Amino acid sequence: TSALSFESVTARYAPGSAPAIQDVSLEIPRVGHTAIVGPSGAGKTTIFSLLLRFLNPDTGRLILDGTPLPDWSLTDLRRRIVYVEQDTPLVPGTLRENLLYTHEDADEEAIWDALRAVRLEERVKSLPDGLDTKLSTAVISGGERQRIALARALVGDPEILLLDEATAQLDGLTEAAVHEVIARIARTGAVLTIAHRLSTVIDAHQIIVLEAGQVRARGTHQHLLATD
Ligand code: ADP
Ligand code: ADP
Numbered sequence: 001t002s003a004l005s006f007e008s009v010t011a012r013y014a015p016g017s018a019p020a021i022q023d024v025s026l027e028i029p030r031v032g033h034t035a036i037v038g039p040s041g042a043g044k045t046t047i048f049s050l051l052l053r054f055l056n057p058d059t060g061r062l063i064l065d066g067t068p069l070p071d072w073s074l075t076d077l078r079r080r081i082v083y084v085e086q087d088t089p090l091v092p093g094t095l096r097e098n099l100l101y102t103h104e105d106a107d108e109e110a111i112w113d114a115l116r117a118v119r120l121e122e123r124v125k126s127l128p129d130g131l132d133t134k135l136s137t138a139v140i141s142g143g144e145r146q147r148i149a150l151a152r153a154l155v156g157d158p159e160i161l162l163l164d165e166a167t168a169q170l171d172g173l174t175e176a177a178v179h180e181v182i183a184r185i186a187r188t189g190a191v192l193t194i195a196h197r198l199s200t201v202i203d204a205h206q207i208i209v210l211e212a213g214q215v216r217a218r219g220t221h222q223h224l225l226a227t228d
Pocket of ligand 2: 013014019020021038039042043045
């Protein structure tokens with residue numbers, strides 16, 4: 001069964017403008033990694049915007065767990081669908097507050113497990129205040145901030161993780177963390193990534209190729225290379 005489906009979705013950013021995506025139908029399985037691949041302007045980010053309800057479709061429907069997206073409360077939606085951007089902002093406060101963000105009930109073990117997965121365990125242990133360190137740009141680098149955002153997603157154990165994957169410009173540790181988090185969440189939930197090139201998503205279970213707002217092909221990496 002699908003966790004999520006797009007049924008003939010067309011969306012535009014302004015009335016009368018050209019559609020950003022047109023007649024897109026997608027099935028995102030409950031478990032596994034689905035990658036959306038395509039050049040700049042193909043409509044990848046628009047898919048995420050629709051899922052996050054930053055944008056509403058003109059026609060067609062999005063359905064999550066059998067319920068149309070508009071019928072979900074935003075609070076429920078934000079718990080189920082978590083977005084890690086290329087440059088995810090952190091909330092002002094301590095590292096612990098950032099990791100617990102919308103899931104205050106997570107235990108200490110889950111936090112350290114997530115920090116280990118994103119290669120931040122040693123770093124946090126070396127901080128004088130540990131998890132209670134107040135975050136500032138003086139304390140953490142860009143790559144570390146990205147890894148904190150990934151750890152936060154792991155702690156929340158989302159049903160669906162949206163990831164803007166641009167591993168090309170990430171440092172090695174952060175790239176490893178991205179792959180680890182994708183693999184972990186894809187074991188029990190759905191991971192949806194966007195990428196420019198097929199070569200960066202070899203591990204995806206399903207690849208959807210988007211071009212000029214429309215689905216051009218879908219299948220496994222092997223299947224798409226064979227038919228391209
Ligand atoms: P796309 O939406 O197809 O990823 P964009 O036009 O947004 O393309 O991005 C153009 C270039 O800028 C790409 O190489 C992309 O990796 C990079 N880029 C996009 N967003 C960010 C970001 N938030 N931080 C760093 N680089 C980014
Ligand atoms: P991708 O993520 O694949 O680069 P986008 O989903 O960002 O593609 O863009 C799809 C189309 O929608 C493009 O033609 C783009 O110019 C347009 N678009 C994206 N964001 C906006 C916006 N905020 N306002 C108007 N048009 C937009």
